[in-house]
Amino acid sequence: MISSQTVTAASDVAASYRGSDDDARRRLGLAGYLACFKGIVWREILRYLHQRERFLSALVRPLIWLFIFAAGFRQTLGISIIPPYETYVLYEEFIAPGLIAMILLFNAMQSSLSMVYDRETGTMRTLLVSPFPRSFLLLSKLLGGVSVALIQAYAFMLVAWFWGISPPPITEVKLFTFYDAPSWAGSAIPTMTDPIVTSLFSVPALIQPFAGYITVIPAIILAGLMLGSLALFISSVIKQLENFAGVMNFVIFPMFFASSALYPLWRIREASPMLFEICRLNPFTYATELIRFALYGQVDTVSLALVIGCTIVFLAAAVFAYNPSKGLIARRGGPGGSA
Amino acid sequence: MTTMASTGPADTDRTPALVVSNVSHSFGERKVLDRVSLTVEQGAFVVLLGLNGAGKSTLFSLVTRLYDNVSGEITIRGFDVRRRPSQALQRLGVVFQSRTLDIDLTLMQNLKYHAALHGFSGRAATARGTQALELVGLPDRANEKVRALSGGQVRRVEIARSMMHHPDLLLLDEATVGLDLGSRESVMKIVRDLVAKERIGVLWATHLMDEVLRTDQVVILHKGVVLYNGPVPQLLTLTGMSSVREAFRAVTGTQTTIEEAA
Numbered sequence: 215m216i217s218s219q220t221v222t223a224a225s226d227v228a229a230s231y232r233g234s235d236d237d238a239r240r241r242l243g244l245a246g247y248l249a250c251f252k253g254i255v256w257r258e259i260l261r262y263l264h265q266r267e268r269f270l271s272a273l274v275r276p277l278i279w280l281f282i283f284a285a286g287f288r289q290t291l292g293i294s295i296i297p298p299y300e301t302y303v304l305y306e307e308f309i310a311p312g313l314i315a316m317i318l319l320f321n322a323m324q325s326s327l328s329m330v331y332d333r334e335t336g337t338m339r340t341l342l343v344s345p346f347p348r349s350f351l352l353l354s355k356l357l358g359g360v361s362v363a364l365i366q367a368y369a370f371m372l373v374a375w376f377w378g379i380s381p382p383p384i385t386e387v388k389l390f391t392f393y394d395a396p397s398w399a400g401s402a403i404p405t406m407t408d409p410i411v412t413s414l415f416s417v418p419a420l421i422q423p424f425a426g427y428i429t430v431i432p433a434i435i436l437a438g439l440m441l442g443s444l445a446l447f448i449s450s451v452i453k454q455l456e457n458f459a460g461v462m463n464f465v466i467f468p469m470f471f472a473s474s475a476l477y478p479l480w481r482i483r484e485a486s487p488m489l490f491e492i493c494r495l496n497p498f499t500y501a502t503e504l505i506r507f508a509l510y511g512q513v514d515t516v517s518l519a520l521v522i523g524c525t526i527v528f529l530a531a532a533v534f535a536y537n538p539s540k541g542l543i544a545r546r547g548g549p550g551g552s553a
Numbered sequence: 554m555t556t557m558a559s560t561g562p563a564d565t566d567r568t569p570a571l572v573v574s575n576v577s578h579s580f581g582e583r584k585v586l587d588r589v590s591l592t593v594e595q596g597a598f599v600v601l602l603g604l605n606g607a608g609k610s611t612l613f614s615l616v617t618r619l620y621d622n623v624s625g626e627i628t629i630r631g632f633d634v635r636r637r638p639s640q641a642l643q644r645l646g647v648v649f650q651s652r653t654l655d656i657d658l659t660l661m662q663n664l665k666y667h668a669a670l671h672g673f674s675g676r677a678a679t680a681r682g683t684q685a686l687e688l689v690g691l692p693d694r695a696n697e698k699v700r701a702l703s704g705g706q707v708r709r710v711e712i713a714r715s716m717m718h719h720p721d722l723l724l725l726d727e728a729t730v731g732l733d734l735g736s737r738e739s740v741m742k743i744v745r746d747l748v749a750k751e752r753i754g755v756l757w758a759t760h761l762m763d764e765v766l767r768t769d770q771v772v773i774l775h776k777g778v779v780l781y782n783g784p785v786p787q788l789l790t791l792t793g794m795s796s797v798r799e800a801f802r803a804v805t806g807t808q809t810t811i812e813e814a815a
Contacts, residue, residue: 253669
């Protein structure tokens with residue numbers, strides 16, 4: 215408890231506490247938006263740095279897959295020469311982009327989990343009563359989550375580098391376009407017979423040895439945004455924290471296993487044509503492929519278009535769900551916690 | 554009021570801090586607020602009394618635009634919260650019923666996050682954080698983690714946070730719940746000083762009758778309907794009772810005291 219003397223003295227500090235209109239207008243300008251964005255992203259990173267267990271588990275999970283699962287499968291699963299690879303690669307090298315995508319997937323779902331928790335405890339209200347537009351606040355939070363995922367992905371790539379898994383030197387950045395239309399689409403979607411590879415620009419010699427670590431950044435950000443948007447939408451659909459276990463079973467595992475993260479799609483096609491089509495409908499496959507090609511200095515056009523398209527759809531759904539008048543949350547009693 | 558909100562609010566000294574006009578709200582078939590109207594003038598301390606489930610939190614959620622009011626109108630200093638949410642929300646400070654500080658971060662980190670949510674960064678955010686902590690008597694605790702604070706101190710930081718962007722209206726939802734008597738008194742004193750010196754309008758939702766002073770305006774909300782809205786002496790005169798507690802029972806027709814029900 216503080217003494218009444220302290221309180222009285224403290225109250226004097228508030229002599230100029232009412233803000234002016236000029237002041238109010240200024241803070242909702244461009245500088246205000248930037249300050250808000252920086253604040254939200256910085257808080258996400260701070261929270262992450264304070265949770266060491268989260269950092270460790272995010273790192274250990276893909277490393278177990280890399281060191282144990284991939285080592286075991288190396289001899290049983292042969293990888294033929296498929297783009298972007300120009301030679302036979304070890305299974306560890308094939309699986310690494312999928313594990314980076316897995317980091318993004320788990321981080322997105324972790325963010326979704328923390329949003330459900332924030333909503334249950336009411337913490338989310340402090341974010342949503344900000345005067346900035348709700349779509350901007352949600353997008354900023356999303357980018358905050360992607361920043362955290364980026365840190366995790368680089369921590370993983372660093373450990374993988376010590377293990378001898380690293381992207382090859384890149385002399386030029388290329389655009390890769392190839393699409394094999396699904397059989398059920400008939401002639402509606404044209405199938406390409408050969409991929410088209412277009413050179414975009416040369417990479418300066420100085421950075422060629424580690425250029426893959428740079429070219430992968432936009433791919434990680436885009437894939438992170440797509441998965442984060444999906445997670446944001448899921449967080450609006452989940453009513454209680456307990457229901458989150460269902461997300462593991464019905465979202466994370468199916469998305470991860472029914473994709474090209476662990477095995478090339480042609481292998482899946484040989485095993486089960488139906489599973490192959492499911493994998494091709496899975497947005498996570500395109501997140502993985504976008505990262506895989508980016509590590510080799512290539513932009514996979516189809517994956518890029520689908521990841522951007524899915525991000526727009528998922529984000530629009532999330533913004534709709536969190537809209538106070540129209541969304542799913544408004545119908546059951548408020549986005550910031552129960553009323 | 555409609556004209557004022559749609560043509561650009563006149564931010565004159567006489568514009569009330571909060572006007573709730575004929576607001577109704579339902580969750581599905583269940584009506585939780587029925588044509589609720591109330592006004593918080595600048596420099597007024599309005600106590601919102603109601604049992605659990607009376608609709609207090611729903612009303613707060615509508616004022617803070619956590620969900621939209623579909624009927625009626627809510628304005629903060631003349632700005633309609635639905636049509637001009639940014640202008641309305643930047644004039645609003647809120648202390649929620651549940652604790653909303655991040656316990657893993659320091660006081661200053663929490664305050665700077667809130668400052669960012671209102672468009673302040675860098676030195677301006679730090680200065681406002683320091684000023685806000687001085688306001689509630691905790692200037693030397695800025696770099697401590699929130700988890701190290703007592704319940705009363707957390708509440709004071711939340712009040713400091715709600716004042717950082719210099720609002721015209723302060724909403725406090727059961728702000729003293731779970732605090733010991735001393736902490737309750739200090740929180741009350743801080744808020745009442747803000748009303749007296751800064752002429753900030755305060756809407757204070759509580760179930761604790763001893764927090765009501767004779768100079769306050771009281772709104773009794775019961776099952777989503779405002780049963781009384783006026784000064785305390787008039788409430789006592791109308792009901793013929795000698796205390797707010799008895800008057801509340803008389804107005805709502807309940808036998809349970811509000812403290813027991815909460």
